Amino acid sequence: MSLADHIFTDLQDGHSEMFLDxxxxxxxxxxxxxxxxxxxxxxxxxxxFLLLSLALKQGTFTKPWLG
Numbered sequence: 001m002s003l004a005d006h007i008f009t010d011l012q013d014g015h016s017e018m019f020l021d022x023x024x025x026x027x028x029x030x031x032x033x034x035x036x037x038x039x040x041x042x043x044x045x046x047x048x049f050l051l052l053s054l055a056l057k058q059g060t061f062t063k064p065w066l067g
Contacts, residue, residue, distance in 0.1 A: 002057070012049055 023033055038046070 012053075 020033075
């Protein structure tokens, strides 16, 4: 696994764990979580993780905030 893959995986795993803890704090059951539909915002956020992963793997990641 490349360093970029490793960093991305750690970031995604950490975020997923934090989000599941948040859902647990809301006292949502696993059934509720698994059967709920993702919002457009959630789908967009997940897609951004996939695009970041692809850019890191291809070495095409840029820093858009630098212009």
